[in-house]
Amino acid sequence: MGDGNDDLDAVYALKTPDDNRRHYDDWAEAYDSEFVEIMDYRLPERVAEVFVAEGPDAPVLDVGAGTGLVGVTLGALGVGPVDGTDISPGMLEKAAKKDVYRRLFEGDLLDRLPVDDGAYASAVSAGTFTNGHVGPDGVDEVLRVVRKGGLIALSINGEHWETAGFAAKFAALEGQIDGFxxxxxxxxxxxxxxxxxxxxGWIAVFRKQ
Structure with a gap:
């Protein structure tokens, strides 16, 4: 891969789930060193801190867990158990080595996660909801797997808040979410x-109604 900015440009150009899976599998081995360190990537830590400050119940699902950066912060802050899901098996292999998750499993938010309705008390996601990853339709699947009253915190790229339809999506969720x-x-x-x-960007914080 190139420098961190080149990596981001490639990510934002991704279109399909298969494109995402291949890209992140290829990136997994060097992600923490070639992107997180070079770009001083702080989003996962900041999202986790906002999430924890809201008082989430467990178990927690880390959506788009990647190499486990959110899970590391959640563990350090005493939150658990935490499960993680990602479209990339290569990324999940790296997350497993951090030894902070109860369970890790492959999943595509634009399909159906292998999880029962309301299986999790809370959900958190950093860096997944944006133009090149998962669009606003993926929010529906997060809501499905979180129980009533559960806390959800999702980062959303600021550039794509309006253009990718996230603003319209959350406006349409009135009656399904509280405290947005x-x-x-x-x-x-x-x-x-x-x-x-x-x-x-934004961290969208709300509870399932």
């Missing part, structure tokens, strides 16, 4: 450089 609010978040730390260094 948006927390602004910066994706990268002070060491990040390049075109994406100042990228920002």
């Amino acid at each position: 609010r948006l927390v602004p978040v910066r994706y990268y730390g002070d060491q990040a450089t390049g075109a994406h260094a100042a990228d920002t």
Whole structure:
């Protein structure tokens, strides 16, 4: 892969689930060193901290767990058990080595996760809901697997909030969610450089009604 900014441009160009699976499988081995470190990627930590501050119940599902960065922060903050799902088996192999998840399983939010309705008390996701990953329709599957009253916190790329239909999606969920609010978040730390260094977004925080 190239530098962290090149990686992001490639990610945002992805269109299909198969494209995502192949890309992240190829990226998995070097993700933490070639992207997280180079770009000073802080989003997973920040999303996890906002989520924990809201008082989630367990078990928790980490949606789009990747290499396990959210899970590491949740574990450090005493939240568990946590399960993780991702479309990429290669990423899940890396997450498993961090030894912070009760269970890890492959899943596609645009299909149906291998999980019963209401199986989780809470759900969290960092870096999954954006133009190149999962669009607004994926929110429905998160709602399905979380029980009534469960806390959900999802990061959403700021550039795509309106253009990809996330604003319209959450407006349409009135009556299905409670306490909806948006927390602004910066994706990268002070060491990040390049075109994406100042990228920002939102953490959508709400409960299933």
